[in-house]
Amino acid sequence: MSNLGQSIPRHDGPIKVTGSALYAGDRNLPSQLYAVFVNATIPAGRVVSIETTAALARVGVVRVLKASDMPRVHRKLDEISVPPLATRFMPMQSDDIVYEGQPVAMVLAESLQAAEAGAAVVRVRYERRPFVVPDTAPAADVAPDKGNYSKANALEFHKGDAAGAIAGAAFRAGGEYTQPSRHGNPMEPCAILAVWEGGRLTVYDAVQHLPAVQNTLAAAFGIDHSKVRVVAPHTGGGFGTKAFVWPHEILVSMAARVAGRPVKMVLTRQQQYGMVGYQPQMTHEVRLGSDSQGRLLGVSHEAVNVTGVTDDYVEFGAVPAKSFYACENISATHRIRRGHVVLPTFMRSPWDGPGSWALGSAMDELARSLNVDPLDLRLANYTELDPESGKPWSSKKLREAYDEGARRFGWRERPKGGTLDGHWRIGCGMADCSQGQARFHSTAKVRLRADGTAQLESSFCDIGTGPATVFPQIVADVLGLDPAQVTALSGDTNLPYAGPTYGSSTTISTGAAVQKAAQDVRSKLARLAGWPADQVSLEGGHIAYGSTSRTIRDILGEAGVAELASEGAFDLPGNAPVDMGSPGFPTRSFGVVFVEVAVDPELGLLRLRRATGVYSAGRLINSMTSRSQMIGGIVWGWGMAAMEASHYEPTLGRWLAKDLAGVPIPVNADIPPDIDVAFIDEFDANSGPLGAKGIGELGATGVAAAVANAVFDAIGVRVRDLPITPDKLIQT
Known part of the structure; x- marks a missing residue:
């Protein structure tokens, strides 16, 4: 029986729930120093002076580093693109504050407590300058010289005459849809x-792609990448926050060089808001036009x-407009608002998450x-x-997902909108789910x-999504083993190169490299047995050809071989490092989500009662x-x-609230037990x-639109500004 598709519990579950898994913050080295940042209290200006006397007088404080104490980044860093370098702006290289x-300074001490005490008494004098509020800044065109984020997709796409088609349409819908900035808070x-x-x-390090950190740090110091090793076997959530290389990683490495001792830093929850990215505030202007049959014109x-003032980060939220529905007249454009704020970044379901909120709402209005x-x-x-x-999609079974989702949810038999259940009004809504598919060059090694x-070896990291469980299943399937007999060695740049753990790409990329390595091992084993590699079968530690079966132990023992090992690679057309699917077959995952909500219009309360998601997402491992x-994606979308x-x-x-106390997030009491998930049987060759x-990201798309559509169904109020808080629901 194939191991692929089976429900196998996480291999790393026991070590994580017992606390024995080592994360970056759990690591310690002899003679290490603890580092704590002193952070700017103004949004724009420059540092005039930094008084460190009181900090240095604290017991245990070894040094206070200022911009003048830090090495300059090497010119090779200019050769690293943005991304994977998160931002070209590097703090503590000048006195500028943006x-x-x-x-603006870093305290090094013998203990964390001493470093925190020292940072608290560092006094910084500033020269203030006017700052720009990003949310209300004028919309501007993207500047091509402000990083490579703008090159990830087309800033503008025009097909036919969208404006003319909409103006002449018999039915029109849409408007302005907004959503606030959101921090991932792993x-x-x-x-x-x-x-x-x-x-x-x-x-x-706590990262989502080890080789990117390796290459970026090597460039920052002007050394060969082989002289940098990055270790991250476990990463406690990422959501995109840890996808790229942020300044603290370079600055702490600089501090270790200056001090001549290991330096450790764990950002506080508050410092996360000033050091790493978030999903940016967005405004969507969506307009739809259709004929009387509902066909989009x-x-x-x-x-x-x-975005920040240093780099132009572009959230390509208009991508769904040119990806979801058949239409001959499409216009999709992207602009930015620059302000004095840390740079945004990818967050779970970039592009399609924000875009599906706006487009899914407009489609409901048109309906x-x-x-x-x-x-x-x-x-x-x-x-x-x-x-x-x-071009034809690589595969798409969304129609089957529609049918199955509607059946499981009872969509066609749903109660009329606004039906009362006590003081609650009940509403149902639905929306499309879809996510673009990134693929990255990856390699892996398998030893039998x-x-x-x-044992499989690759530098991938596990951010909680389970590749250290899934990849052994792939090896076991090829070599006829029980998955428990396969271990995964990962999270170290000394291992074969693996692509990043973002872009919903890990299984499709590194998993394919693992499969290829295992297949090569299988072929070597067959050759040792003297049998044709394409005619053998492996199961239960045996290899069989026709009616003859032998154990792996016997074959390797007779050959005097302790193990068989092979490397495998997943290579992209033209040896590209990344693409968004086969050139001939654009690739996306698809799905649909149905939700039922309850609304109390007098108190403004909103509750999720049940949800059904059905997905067309290729073969399940x-x-x-x-x-x-x-x-998890549906909860994220809620x-x-x-x-x-x-x-x-x-x-x-x-930022007004820099901790979890000021950021409401879903907890157990907010999530109904009735979240129904299913997949359509599919193999995307x-x-x-x-x-x-x-x-990984698909489940978080479409949910916000489905919820807003359900709210309208319940009480007739169209919410176009997220989140849907009580003030937007109360009816007087």
């Missing part, structure tokens, strides 16, 4: 321990997001205008071709030992971890819809040899 919370804050040994640097989506079922409107605009390129066990990912917001305070020029697609 956002509140920016590091369970583990960013942390790093850096140590120099001669000219070699080792860092224990024109789609227009103008997206504007906030109401046409007086048709929102599901039927989507069926009327179903497409087997990518609307942007005109004489005792019938195997582990049905248990897949289902868990989708449930938080986006009903609770989460990071507000920029316009008078002080800083065009996406990669595994037939799989990414699902």
Whole structure:
């Protein structure tokens, strides 16, 4: 029986729940120093002076580093693109301040307590300058010289005449949809321990892509990447926050070099808000036009997001407009608002998460205008071709997902909107789910030992999504082993190169490399046995050819071989480091989500009663971890819809709430037990040899729109500004 698709519990579950898994902040080295930043209290200006006498008088404080004490970044850093370098602006390289919370000094001490006490008494004098509030800054065109974020996709896409088609349409809908900035707040804050040994640097870091940190740090110091080692076997959540290389990783490595001792830093929850990115505040202007049958004649989506003054981060929220529905007239544009705030970044479900909120809401408004079922409107605009390129999708079974989701939820039999249940009004809503598919070059090594066990090696990191469980399943499936007989060695740049753990790419990329390595081992074993590699079968530690079966132990023992090992690679067309699917077959994952909400219009209360998500996402490797990912995504989307917001305070020029106490997020009491998840049986041969697609972000798309649509169904109030808080629901 194949191991693929089975529900296998997480291999790392026991060590994580017992606390024995080592994260970056758990690492310690002899003679290490603890580092704490002194952060700017103004959003714009420059440092005039820093008084360190009181800090240095504290017991245990060894040194207070200022910009003048830090090495200059090497010119090779200019060769590293933005991303994976998160921002070209490096604090503590000059006296300039461009956002509140920016590091201006670093206290090094023998203990964390001493470092914190020292940082508290460092006195900084500033020259203040006017600052720009990003949320209200004028919309501007993206500058091509401000980083490479703008090159990730087309800033503008025009097909036909969208404006003319919408103007002449019999039915029109849409408007302005907004969403606030949101911080990811992973369970583990960013942390790093850096140590120099001669000219070699080792860092224990909380990351989502180890080789990117390796290459960036090497460039920052002007050394070969082989002299930098990055270790991160476990990362406690990322959501994109740890995807790129942020300044603290370079600054702590600099401090270790200056001090001549290992230096450890764990950012506080408050410092996360001034050091790493977040999902930016966005404004969407969506306009739709259709004929009387509901066929879309024109789609227009103008997206504007906030960014910092140093780099132009672009959140391509208009991508769904050119990806979701059949239409001959499409316009999708992106602009930015620059302000004095730390740079935004990718956050779980970038592009499609924000974009599906706006487009999914507008589609519901159009359905109401046409007086048709929102599901039927989507069926009327179903497409087997990518609307942007005109090429067929690598695979798409969204129609089957619609049918199965509607059946499981009871969509066609749902109660009329506004039905009373006590003082609650009940409403149902639905929306499309879809996420673009990134693929990265990756490699892996597999070793088959004489005792019938195997080990896979690759530098991937596990951010909680389960690759250290899924990849052994792939090896076990190829070599006919029990997954428990396969171990995974990961999280170290000394291991074979693996692509990043973001972009819903890990299984499709590194998993394919693991599969190839295991297949090569299988072929070597067959050759040792003297049998044709394409005609053998492996199961239970045996290899069989025809009616003959032998144990792996016997074959390797007779050959005097302790183990068989092979490396495998997942290579992209043209040896590209990354793409968004096969050139001939654009790749996306698809799905649909149905929700039922209850609204108390007198108190403004909103409750999620049940949800159903059904997904077309390629071949499943582990049905248990897949289902868990989708449930987590729906909960994530509920938080986006009903609770989460990071507000920029316009008078002080800083984030208003910098901790979890001021950021409502879904907890157990907010989540109903009835979250129903299912997958359509699918094998996407065009996406990669595994037939799989990414699902880590898919579940978080569409949910916010479905919730807003359900709210309208319940009480007739159209909310276009997230989150859906009580003030937007109270009816007087």
